[in-house]
Amino acid sequence: MHLSPVCLAKPVLHGYFRSSCSWRVRIAFALKGIEYDQVPVNLIKDGGQQLTEQYKSLNPMQQVPAVEIDGITLSQSLAVIQYIEETRPGxxxxxxxxxxxxxxxxxxxxxxxGIQPLQNLYVIQKMGAEKVPWAQQFITRGFQALEPILKQTAGRYCVGDEISMADICLVPQVYNAERFKVDVEQFPTINRLNQTLIEIEAFKVSHPSCQPDTPSDLRT
Amino acid sequence: MHLSPVCLAKPVLHGYFRSSCSWRVRIAFALKGIEYDQVPVNLIKDGGQQLTEQYKSLNPMQQVPAVEIDGITLSQSLAVIQYIEETRPGxxxxxxxxxxxxxxxxxxxxxxxGIQPLQNLYVIQKMGAEKVPWAQQFITRGFQALEPILKQTAGRYCVGDEISMADICLVPQVYNAERFKVDVEQFPTINRLNQTLIEIEAFKVSHPSCQPDTPSDLRT
Known part of the structure; x- marks a missing residue:
């Protein structure tokens, strides 16, 4: 069997330890058991490494993640996750x-x-002193909608008893909610699902607290 | 062959003539040749009909669209479009x-x-006098990213020579750009694709200018 070099190459994730969209992709790789390389893109340092011309050629939106895989470069985490789903076993x-x-x-x-774009770095940077209440407001509003939806769809996980892309999105968004000091306990279904999911190995190994670019003072 | 009543029922689209996300769903129905019923949800009148308790039970995010189909209710236009794709011929x-x-x-x-959530009604209502420049800024930034991506992927349409969900998203976003007076001609690929697409029947019949809830002074 002949494999082209492009198929043998490991995917490369250009991401940031604390980016929730990067974390989504790391969870998906971990759940599928796919080995990959990480190239850190520091969203803060040097005014933001995502703004360089070099990075812009990978992701013209100048956001993380960008993933090099099978000879193409993809941005948008849900597009990446569904590409992995359609091309990989597991x-x-x-x-x-x-x-x-x-x-x-x-x-x-x-x-x-509905939630993440309104509280991402690029947007809240524009809000100045208002950035925390702005983010809190949109996360709270989103969780108020998510809670009754999940009450209907959830079993052990977000939809029934199988882990899915919905769980991959939920856990990093709860992490963001906690960063912005939104009280997640007021959403019992979201809170219960998150508690269950964060104990799962694929969510643990991909956590922002233990990535190659996690600063030492944030490691746990 | 026995069909349950639920399968015989036409889908019901709860939407608003000028909502770009509602238009996406109308295009998809038209491309697939699916008959459906429309229930208008006026986002402006009475302070916004999407905010009623009755509508909230259909879409807890209190946004349009919501689609009743095959016995379930779905919100989020791309989820609806991909559900149609996976269950309908055409x-x-x-x-x-x-x-x-x-x-x-x-x-x-x-x-x-990356674009629509930052210029939707709920968000710009919070921006007061800044709402037009706010929307222009995020649409322009998004189109600056989209232009080089489309330059690489486009054939006759957004990706190659087949109409796809990408085209379904592009045309209503260009319509929004024009409403906010963004000069679309500075993006030649976006502009060219849009010009081609708006001539296609499915994009025409679903256009905001000719829906059941289009006010008479906006009809063309």
Whole structure:
């Protein structure tokens, strides 16, 4: 069997330890058991390494993550996760049933389109002194919507009893909520799911506290 | 053959004529040739009909669209579009090739996560007098990223020569750009794709200017 060099190469994740969208991709790689290399992109240092011309050629949005895989470069974490899902073996990240798949995508998008973009670095940098209440407001509003949705769809995990892309999105968003001091305990389903998920190996090894670029004072 | 009543029912789209996310779903229905019913949700009237308790039970995010289909209720337009794709015949909305599918999802998410959430009604209402420059800034920044991506992926349409979910996202976002007086001609690939796409029947019949809830002075 002949494999081209491009297929033998490990994927390369350009990310940042604390970026929730980078963490999503790290969880997906870990769940699938895919080995990959990490190239840190420090969003703070030197005014933000994501703003360099070199990085812009990888991701014109100048955000993390960007993933080099199978000869193409992809940005947008959910596009990366679904590409992995469609090309790699291992535990599936979306259920087989079309309605459950739709619910997984709906929950993922409530987070990826409805919450995260409104509290990401690029946006809150524009809010000055208002940045914490701004982020809190959008996270709280999003969780108020997510809680009744998850109450209907959840079993052990966000949708039924299989880990999915929805769980991959939930845990990093709860981490962000905690950073912005949103009281997650007011959302019992979200809180219960998060508590269950953070004990799982793939979520642990990918955690912001133990990445190659995690500063020593933030390591646990 | 016995069909349950739920399968015979037409999908119901709760949307608003001028909402870009509602338009995405209307385009997808039109491309697939799916008949559906529309229930208008006026985002302005009475302080916003999306804020009623009744609507909140359909979409806890209190945004449009919400779609009742096959006995479930879905929000988040890309989840709806991919559900239609996975359950309905007709022209496919994502390419067969996994790399091209990933590119379609990446472009869709640049718009659905990277641009639209930052200029939607709920957010700009908070910006007061700054709302137009705020929206212009995020649309321009997003289009500056989208232009080089599309330059690489586009054929006749956003990704190669097949209409896809990426095109479904692009046209309503260009419409929003024009509403906020962003000069789209500075983005030649985006502009060219949009010009091609708006001539296609499915994009025409779903246009905000000719929906059941379009006010008479905005009809063309």
């Amino acid at each position: 535990p599936r990240l979306l259920p087989a049933d079309p309605k459950k798949r739709a619910q997984v995508r709906m929950i993922s998008d409530v987070i990826a389109s | 022209p496919r909305l994502l390419p067969a090739d996994p790399k091209k599918r990933a590119q379609v999802r990446m472009i869709s998410d640049v718009i659905a996560s």
